[in-house]
Amino acid sequence: MEAAVVTRRSRESSPGDVDDTLSALWRDVAREAPVARALMANLIVLREAPAAGDLGIPLDEVMRRHPSRVIVLRHALGQAKICGPSSASVSILTFGPSHARYGVEEIVVRSACADASLPSIVRRLTRGDVPASLWWAEDLSRVAPIRALTEMARQLVFDSRQWRDVHGAVRALAPLLDDPDAPELADVNWRRLTSMRYAVVHAASTMLPGARTLERVEVHHRPGERALAWLLVGWLAARLRWPDGPRKATIQEVRHNDDVLSVTCDGIVISMNASRIVAKSEKGRLAFQVAARQESVADAVIAELSTLAPDRCLPDALRALAAGL
Amino acid sequence: MADTLFERLAVGQTPPIVAEPVTLVIFGGAGDLARRKLLPALYNLHVDGLLPPRFAAVGVGRQAMTDDAYREFAKGGASEFSRRPVDDAAWRTFAESLFFVKASIEDAAAFAPLGSRLDSIEHERGAPGNRIYYLAVPPPMFVPTVAQLARSRFVPPRSEAGRPDLPFARLIVEKPIGHDLKSACSINDQIAEVFTEQQIYRIDHYLGKETVQNILVLRFANSIFEPLFNEKQIDHVQITVAEEEGVGTRAGYYDGAGALRDMIQNHLLQLLSLITMEPPHSLNADVVRDEKLEVLESLRPMRPADVDTNVVRAQYAAGFDLGAPVPAYRAERGVDPASRTETFVALKLFIDNWRWAGVPFFMRTGKRMPKRASEITIQLKSVPPILFNAPPNGRLDPNILTVRIQPDEGFSLGISSKIPGPRVRIYPVKMDFHYGSTFGGSSPEAYERLLLDVMAGDATLFMRRDAVEAAWRFVMPIIDRWAEQGAAELPTYAAGDWGPAEANQLIESTGRKWKPL
Numbered sequence: 001m002e003a004a005v006v007t008r009r010s011r012e013s014s015p016g017d018v019d020d021t022l023s024a025l026w027r028d029v030a031r032e033a034p035v036a037r038a039l040m041a042n043l044i045v046l047r048e049a050p051a052a053g054d055l056g057i058p059l060d061e062v063m064r065r066h067p068s069r070v071i072v073l074r075h076a077l078g079q080a081k082i083c084g085p086s087s088a089s090v091s092i093l094t095f096g097p098s099h100a101r102y103g104v105e106e107i108v109v110r111s112a113c114a115d116a117s118l119p120s121i122v123r124r125l126t127r128g129d130v131p132a133s134l135w136w137a138e139d140l141s142r143v144a145p146i147r148a149l150t151e152m153a154r155q156l157v158f159d160s161r162q163w164r165d166v167h168g169a170v171r172a173l174a175p176l177l178d179d180p181d182a183p184e185l186a187d188v189n190w191r192r193l194t195s196m197r198y199a200v201v202h203a204a205s206t207m208l209p210g211a212r213t214l215e216r217v218e219v220h221h222r223p224g225e226r227a228l229a230w231l232l233v234g235w236l237a238a239r240l241r242w243p244d245g246p247r248k249a250t251i252q253e254v255r256h257n258d259d260v261l262s263v264t265c266d267g268i269v270i271s272m273n274a275s276r277i278v279a280k281s282e283k284g285r286l287a288f289q290v291a292a293r294q295e296s297v298a299d300a301v302i303a304e305l306s307t308l309a310p311d312r313c314l315p316d317a318l319r320a321l322a323a324g325l
Numbered sequence: 326m327a328d329t330l331f332e333r334l335a336v337g338q339t340p341p342i343v344a345e346p347v348t349l350v351i352f353g354g355a356g357d358l359a360r361r362k363l364l365p366a367l368y369n370l371h372v373d374g375l376l377p378p379r380f381a382a383v384g385v386g387r388q389a390m391t392d393d394a395y396r397e398f399a400k401g402g403a404s405e406f407s408r409r410p411v412d413d414a415a416w417r418t419f420a421e422s423l424f425f426v427k428a429s430i431e432d433a434a435a436f437a438p439l440g441s442r443l444d445s446i447e448h449e450r451g452a453p454g455n456r457i458y459y460l461a462v463p464p465p466m467f468v469p470t471v472a473q474l475a476r477s478r479f480v481p482p483r484s485e486a487g488r489p490d491l492p493f494a495r496l497i498v499e500k501p502i503g504h505d506l507k508s509a510c511s512i513n514d515q516i517a518e519v520f521t522e523q524q525i526y527r528i529d530h531y532l533g534k535e536t537v538q539n540i541l542v543l544r545f546a547n548s549i550f551e552p553l554f555n556e557k558q559i560d561h562v563q564i565t566v567a568e569e570e571g572v573g574t575r576a577g578y579y580d581g582a583g584a585l586r587d588m589i590q591n592h593l594l595q596l597l598s599l600i601t602m603e604p605p606h607s608l609n610a611d612v613v614r615d616e617k618l619e620v621l622e623s624l625r626p627m628r629p630a631d632v633d634t635n636v637v638r639a640q641y642a643a644g645f646d647l648g649a650p651v652p653a654y655r656a657e658r659g660v661d662p663a664s665r666t667e668t669f670v671a672l673k674l675f676i677d678n679w680r681w682a683g684v685p686f687f688m689r690t691g692k693r694m695p696k697r698a699s700e701i702t703i704q705l706k707s708v709p710p711i712l713f714n715a716p717p718n719g720r721l722d723p724n725i726l727t728v729r730i731q732p733d734e735g736f737s738l739g740i741s742s743k744i745p746g747p748r749v750r751i752y753p754v755k756m757d758f759h760y761g762s763t764f765g766g767s768s769p770e771a772y773e774r775l776l777l778d779v780m781a782g783d784a785t786l787f788m789r790r791d792a793v794e795a796a797w798r799f800v801m802p803i804i805d806r807w808a809e810q811g812a813a814e815l816p817t818y819a820a821g822d823w824g825p826a827e828a829n830q831l832i833e834s835t836g837r838k839w840k841p842l
Contacts, residue, residue, distance in 0.1 A: 040763060240333055
């Protein structure tokens with residue numbers, strides 16, 4: 001059985017003394033029982049301040065399974081003052097059985113400074129010998145990526161399920177798409193399309209072997225899955241180089257439907273629910289089905305954090321959406 | 326330039342590990358291996374979205390069972406043995422790919438209905454007829470099953486094997502392949518009449534474990550270790566595979582086999598070849614397997630006198646398992662009360678090649694040992710007895726690289742470090758890497774990886790015929806010598822102990838010690 005958090009030891013610190021406070025905390029934790037310090041990366045989590053105490057993301061689980069130095073930035077947006085963080089606290093979370101106990105460190109800083117101040121804060125807190133990922137815990141359509149932060153990360157992790165305005169979020173991401181210094185994009189929600197995309201490719205190969213493109217594409221989605229529907233359309237538009245872009249497809253929200261998403265095109269229907277993707281012919285005959293990958297948000301974030309080979313189809317899909325919306 | 330719809334959509338897609346639809350036919354589909362390992366592994370592959378479209382698994386067994394009953398049987402196995410809990414929605418989808426057919430291997434007539442059922446399942450699912458036949462049956466049934474497959478025309482002629490325009494047929498065989506060199510060759514010969522070597526996947530589940538696969542990465546993806554792996558730097562190597570269980574329900578097989586055949590001939594020699602092989606020039610399956618074979622062929626053959634001095638066998642007597650009394654091997658159910666089968670083997674061997682000349686390798690394996698633990702220990706030579714290692718009664722611990730295969734997969738490096746303070750005092754410390762704490766979550770089970778590899782046609786982690794036979798060639802002098810010794814009494818060790826005193830003498834006579842586990 002997987003181990004839960006065993007302990008969380010926390011201590012208030014001043015922003016300038018974070019490393020000293022952490023060292024003292026490590027000594028305290030090690031005094032209780034042997035503990036190994038686990039560190040694979042830096043994980044910077046951005047959350048707007050003020051916000052509710054709970055981050056609303058499965059951070060402990062991610063820390064357990066992808067041990068990183070976690071730096072939570074509770075950042076007040078839109079400030080003009082060049083200054084340091086107002087407060088900091090540090091924690092060590094320990095996991096695992098007694099013979100293989102390991103600890104992971106978390107630093108929470110509160111800041112109300114201009115964006116220009118952020119790099120020096122983050123640079124002080126990150127470990128330079130391991131890569132840094134930035135987890136954007138906010139809706140990108142509401143809080144656009146801060147360039148000063150994205151430039152410091154190898155990867156920008158986000159969840160497009162949070163997007164209340166798909167077009168706005170795509171616009172916010174657009175500057176990163178063709179910037180060679182921009183981080184790789186990792187959308188937790190996009191991973192849900194992986195099996196669906198395989199199914200579409202497999203259907204193209206086996207059900208539409210002579211076709212060159214898809215006509216009359218209709219996408220239906222459950223409430224709350226609008227971003228997923230647009231991402232699928234963006235991918236089709238990018239791959240099939242639709243002259244009129246993603247608007248060639250029609251997207252409709254359908255209430256009271258088990259399917260998360262379905263795409264109807266050229267006599268085939270491919271639908272995805274929580275557990276499977278089913279491809280049917282126009283007459284409703286089952287052609288094939290494949291499993292929908294079962295991943296929690298934590299699973300997906302961990303998978304993205306630990307991959308060094310980003311999915312190139314995501315920026316292509318976003319680029320098509322940015323150009324066509 | 327991509328032209329068809331398929332080609333255009335496939336641009337940039339990470340290709341699935343297995344793209345071709347396939348039907349897995351499990352002979353022994355209602356057996357213990359299927360329930361404990363194969364079906365849970367398939368379920369996990371399904372949940373991870375790694376099974377190909379139109380996949381089907383068809384269990385074949387002697388007892389009649391409906392598809393629904395088989396699905397319940399499989400669900401029971403997955404609920405008990407899967408590394409993740411069974412999710413009802415995911416299970417429903419997976420269960421639709423499970424089928425069961427009653428057929429007796431001895432009954433040629435039974436294969437006709439099996440064939441029609443397979444055809445019908447594949448037709449309904451639009452599958453092209455790629456098949457994998459898994460022999461999850463007792464070893465005596467390997468050859469008869471393969472013969473029936475050939476007689477019933479389940480397998481295309483050897484001349485058509487590997488043709489990309491035809492559906493493929495592959496065969497998975499579980500160990501043990503034979504009980505000696507002669508029988509192994511005979512089984513291999515008879516299977517080879519039906520399947521080409523490229524179609525045969527001989528499973529050694531140890532090779533599917535993450536840490537075992539990581540041995541090659543550790544050695545050949547890190548510049549720090551490989552320069553040390555030779556007779557100039559390494560003092561000796563230990564490989565231990567300890568089991569805490571007794572013979573359990575396997576007495577019928579085990580009492581005729583023993584630890585040498587059950588563990589040394591396959592698992593331990595495979596581990597040895599991975600830890601000592603030369604760098605392959607590519608990761609192509611045959612290139613890697615060629616290098617492993619080189620190791621097995623470089624093992625110094627044992628003469629009868631070498632067997633007497635370099636091999637220890639023993640049998641467990643009554644003892645304790647975690648404080649509870651447990652019976653002697655001979656008192657176990659299904660074991661001959663006069664059995665002379667060894668439940669423990671320790672041996673010293675040498676690899677006569679340029680890299681490893683003169684380095685002793687110690688291997689031990691046994692049942693009813695204090696704990697379940699599999700480890701490879703690579704002990705480096707000591708630093709010269711000057712400076713910090715000068716005091717004759719305060720010698721430093723040598724550096725030890727330990728690869729832990731189970732449990733708690735990972736590796737560690739023992740190094741000497743100064744204790745903080747005004748005096749120079751040195752203490753051995755350990756740099757420890759745990760898969761669990763570094764990568765978190767649960768690693769895929771060995772069978773998941775191995776089944777996926779067979780579907781993808783990657784034979785790297787499977788034993789090739791020449792390697793199986795080379796391993797048998799190495800152990801045969803031991804088997805023959807023991808046979809000559811007839812009724813000589815075996816040493817014993819108390820259940821719950823690390824083996825007999827003779828095993829300690831084997832290593833201690835060289836000035837070394839077994840690493841405590």
